[in-house]
Amino acid sequence: MTTLSTLDTPAALIDRSKMQANIARMQQQMNSLGVRFRPHVKTSKCLPVVQAQIAAGAQGITVSTLKEAEQFFAAGITDILYAVGMTAGKLPKVLALRRQGCQLKIITDNATSAADIVAFGKEHGESFEVWIEIDCDGHRSGIKPDDTAQLLAVAHVLQAGGMHLGGVITHAGSSYELNTPEALSAMAEQERAGCVRAAEHLRAAGLPCPGVSVGSTPTALAAKNLDGVTEVRAGVYVFFDLVMHNIGVCRMENIALSVLTTVIGHQTEKGWAIVDAGWMAMSRDRGTAKQQRDFGFGQVCTVDGDILPGCTMSGANQEHGIIAREGSADAEIATRFPVGTQLRILPNHACATGAQFPEYHALDDAGKLEVWSRFYGW
DSSP: OOOGGGSOSSEEEEEHHHHHHHHHHHHHHHHHHTOEEOOBTTTTOOHHHHHHHHHTTOOSEEESSHHHHHHHHHTTOOEEEEEEEOOGGGHHHHHHHHHTTOEEEEEESSHHHHHHHHHHHHHHTOOOEEEEEEOSSSSSSSBOTTOHHHHHHHHHHHHHTTOEEEEEEEOOGGGGGOOSHHHHHHHHHHHHHHHHHHHHHHHHTTOOOOEEEEOOHHHHHHOSOOTTOOEEOOOGGGTOOHHHHHHTSSOGGGOOEEEEEEEEEEEGGGTEEEESOOHHHHOSOOGGGGSSSOOBTOEEEETTOOEEEEEEEEEEOSSOEEEEESSSOOTTHHHHSOTTOEEEEEOSOHHHHHTTOSEEEEEOTTSOEEEEEOOOOO
């Protein structure tokens, strides 16, 4: 039987108990607010993880690539929202999935894309379900909630062209820049109110808008009122990470994903231990560098998952990581972490770190490991 001590490193580990607790926490939040929850599966891209989310009460999934849609549909999940703006070149894949029975929903935020969807739909006799993306915070793409001219222009193109208007969708990505409960709660309300207003503009113009979809992990957990919202989407909550810890929506002990690594040498005079996990294992995402606490390339833990305060992966090359103590150099680091010592590193960004690996090793409380495959590609 494979154990941590016999596992090749670097390896991606999932603490199953922590993952299940994170899933339960989010689902309970959604249940208490009276909305359906559609998890964003780009974080794990892993069937056993998504099956656990659905078993807890999730309804449908959100994907960021059509490869995810294809893979999860093949596994029996039919209610799928592709939450990236549609381009004409992707419509043949969308059509193929829908013709096989996938209830695939697509999004757009401009009349050009809407016209492409209509033209392709008419050519192939397909009425695509299209949601209009709303920009609730200036973070990314979408139509401003009160830009009724553009909003109605896109909606009229779709409606007149015989497409099915599914609703409006938004993502408060700027919530990642916040770190107080008050600010997060205010952003959650801004996200809700903006998307609901956009829906109301469509309805006032006599256009259908049955769905109102909002979400990010910080706002989903901070929301106190979701009146007018029909569903919430969030992804990274399933594992959490150091960025989420800095934002204040989880404790370090809640982080379910880590990278198992092995000490391979030292630079004793610098207080460094060298490990076999570099940025190819951790990813080059340095999200905490822009926050109030910078964790380098990750927070160091013992092989059993106990956090080692003040000890981070301070630097990384492609296949080498540098473990060091914050502040003064640790002259005893070679004694503390002899060659062969296994450590776990908590990641800055769980989505990016997970993407470095073809599989996860899921660890239960008894120490048993299971291999869970992960999807790749677009």
